[in-house]
Amino acid sequence: MSNPHPALSFSEQDPLPYLRPEEQYHISPSTKYLLHISSWLGQNADDLATRKFLPKLKDHILARIFGKEYDGDEEAFTRDQRNALHFVNDRIYRHKSIRINYTSYDCHRAQDSLNPHTHVDIMVLVHEDECPNQDGLAPHPYWYACIIHWKHFSISLLKTF
Template sequence: MGDYVTTIKLFGTTDSFTTQIGELAHRALKVFYPLTSKIDTPGQLAKHERRRRVLRRVAENFLPRLKDHILYRLRGLDVSFCDHSFTDAERNSVIIPDNTIYVVQTMQVHYTTYDLRREYDTINPRTHGDVMVLSGEIAPSHPYWYARVLGVFHMEVWLNTGGRPMKWHLEVLWVRWLATLRNYKSGINHARLPKTAFVEESDPDAFGFLDPGQVIRGAHLIPAFASGRGVNSLRYGKSLARPGGELDDWEEHYVGIFVDRDMFIRYTHFGVGHSAMVRKIVWDCSESVPWTNAMDISNDEDADHELVDDGNGFDGYDDEQEDSDEECDDDGESDDSVGNDEGEDDGEDDGEDEFDYVSF
């Protein structure tokens, strides 16, 4: 063993000149050979090897992040925050048979419209992959987060927690996140569309995974042509993050809040059927300006109503107005009476006042 020290000083460690490295590389080429067309084999083998090298760099964070997302969902944790870090032992408890993930080309997001009808948006990573989800921040400056879907996957997952392994079937979205610009005032109060930009690739949260159930609707992102194209968020060249084969990205995007009636109503606190939490978040994200300036109130007498929070959720009117409405109901006739011309006229007047209350 004494001659090993001298040999290492002259030629380096034994693994630097062993023939095992070349033999293992030869095995890799044999694996790629069935994938070629047997025509121009060396060029095709080099292309497959180059692809594997690129995918290896991408997969360094892909699989650990995917298992973290799966653990969040299977353990019932809040996937909006994702502030918990899992150990390698916990990640190893997630078993994906043969590491097989199935790719789907499209996904449909169903939602309820303003007139209580069911509609859906089709999400296609190649043509229309922009989506919006509810913000997971505690005190958000904007009510929604935006992302571009890069892939729609479904898979079978086994979770081994020490007892009998359990089988699950999960659907997952692989997304590239966008962030709203800081110090940029937008919304109805400022008559400016919200503006977003891709998160830089150096940020560990630039890419991530989403539960399809978190998606509210497909988003309409309009490129800000004045900002131009660039590579500030992602290096120049083709990438899986650019499904269209483009070499760079638009630096900034506007969020189209006027795509349709239902999209616009999500950026106001007047959303019919929206939960009190969502309406509260939208209201808190807007600056504390008089209500009359927010929606262009046309009836000055009705503009005296104030928006309040009774502690149980966002109501939209104060208690005095509710009490007055109850007194009006008690003074009027019962609902069983029909054929009263005065009652019909009053109903028409109330309907007219309701539509005069807010003008869009």
């Protein structure tokens, strides 16, 4: 690994091809910048951000595989279900950016690229099922996030449930 920081530096090449309008997003298919998951988790064992990282990631992936829409909470899958999901070659691949298509506030189609160096802060609409807070007030209409890095991986599911 040439750069221990989660985000790839500007000097590292990671081309991002054209995104067709009907696609929601595109990330480079490159496998040049890789992390071995077990080694990375071992090196970062004292980091609170990696606590329960793998089970949470697997829960997130399994929920998407089974068509469960993300609503802010993840369904917890069983150990057997998680163990059926494998990362091919124990690898996650790092990327510089992602390109997205979206509908702008004035209902026009738009496209943007997001990366941890220039477009760090993002906001998305809150899930429509969001409940009022403890004071009975409506929730804030947006979730806010900070992009740390982009990754992709290849998986195999050993059995279906």
